[in-house]
Amino acid sequence: MSPRPVAAIALGLSLGLAACAPVRMSAQEPAADQGFPNIGYASWTSDEPRYRLYPGDELEVQTPSAPELTKIVVVQPDGRVSLPLLPSMMVADLTVNEAEAAIAHAYSSQLLRPDVIINVKTAPLKVFVGGEVDKPGVYDMPGDINALQAVIMAGGFKTSAKANQVVIIRRGPGGRAMMRTADLGRGIKNPGSIDAVPLRRFDVVYVPRSTISEAGLFVQQYIRDVAPVDLGFNYALGPSSYVSAAAIK
Numbered sequence: 001m002s003p004r005p006v007a008a009i010a011l012g013l014s015l016g017l018a019a020c021a022p023v024r025m026s027a028q029e030p031a032a033d034q035g036f037p038n039i040g041y042a043s044w045t046s047d048e049p050r051y052r053l054y055p056g057d058e059l060e061v062q063t064p065s066a067p068e069l070t071k072i073v074v075v076q077p078d079g080r081v082s083l084p085l086l087p088s089m090m091v092a093d094l095t096v097n098e099a100e101a102a103i104a105h106a107y108s109s110q111l112l113r114p115d116v117i118i119n120v121k122t123a124p125l126k127v128f129v130g131g132e133v134d135k136p137g138v139y140d141m142p143g144d145i146n147a148l149q150a151v152i153m154a155g156g157f158k159t160s161a162k163a164n165q166v167v168i169i170r171r172g173p174g175g176r177a178m179m180r181t182a183d184l185g186r187g188i189k190n191p192g193s194i195d196a197v198p199l200r201r202f203d204v205v206y207v208p209r210s211t212i213s214e215a216g217l218f219v220q221q222y223i224r225d226v227a228p229v230d231l232g233f234n235y236a237l238g239p240s241s242y243v244s245a246a247a248i249k
Contacts, residue, residue, distance in 0.1 A: 042176035049173055050095045054202075055079055056124040059091075061103065065113040072121065085110050096120065127199050129154035131207035132161035146196035148184045150205045157185075161207045168197050169204040 053059070055075045061083060063069040073081045079092025086106050091099045100116045107114035125141035127150050134155025145153075147168055157163050163185030172178040182195040199205070 042172045042174075042178050044170075044178045044180045045172060047173070049171065051120070052093050052095055053091045053099055053120070054123070055092055057120055058122040060119040060121055062117040062119070063107065063111070064115050064117065066111055069107075123201070125201050127202065128204040129207075130204070131167075132158040132209050133207050134158060141199065141201070144198060146198050147182055147203075147205050148196065150199060151184060151207060157207060160209050162209065163207065165208060167204075167206040167208060168199075169206065170200060171202065 053075055055077050057075045058072065059075065059081065060072050061070065061081070069084045071083060073083065075081055075091060076088075078090075080088040080090050082088050083103065086103070089103060089106060091102070094102065096118050100118050103118075104114045104116040107116065125143075126138050127141055127145075128138055129150050130136040133151055136154060139150065139153050141150075147166060151157060151166070164183045165181045166184045168180055168182060170178045180197070182197045184195070186195065
């Protein structure tokens with residue numbers, strides 16, 4: 001999908017996984033008493049961030065001035081693509097416009113008009129589900145789903161789950177991590193009152209046992225270890241974005 005200081009923990013998201021089978025993580029759960037510091041989050045926003053390329057994406061790379069070079073490629077697990085006349089290029093975590101500009105620049109020594117157009121043809125839709133669920137792992141999204149449906153895909157809540165404070169972590173503008181909680185237990189008792197939280201690609205759904213701060217341990221210990229590409233999903237410490245986990249126990 002390098003050292004990582006706490007101020008910028010990379011949230012890489014699973015690469016090279018089987019298309020339909022969930023990937024199981026270690027059964028060992030992060031302990032809340034390991035001293036993981038409270039971390040700051042950006043304010044939650046529902047604005048749609050710009051799409052970024054990720055391993056597994058199938059791209060049509062068009063070169064209008066040299067149509068014979070137009071090619072359909074797949075972003076490889078290392079985040080690179082192979083194109084005619086060029087060495088392998090890193091495109092993971094670039095927006096489509098950024099990737100077009102980078103490839104056009106690389107072609108500038110080969111073509112007089114190195115215009116490049118990228119069309120994303122297919123993209124894996126995956127979410128992380130962890131914590132107090134029966135089968136934590138990475139799951140394919142079968143279309144638009146919400147946080148409760150993701151928990152059900154992961155085998156449902158354990159009896160130890162704190163279903164009324166499920167954590168959703170999402171990459172926000174500028175790569176900043178955003179966090180909110182959802183009362184999914186209420187949705188089980190009364191489906192009409194569910195706080196559904198529709199999910200987006202590579203959201204993290206974490207069901208805590210006792211404290212929200214465990215979500216940080218889940219990110220640190222599990223997710224970053226399964227992704228060979230650092231996507232720059234970071235937590236920024238500072239009073240402007242700080243949310244204390246202790247305040248929402």
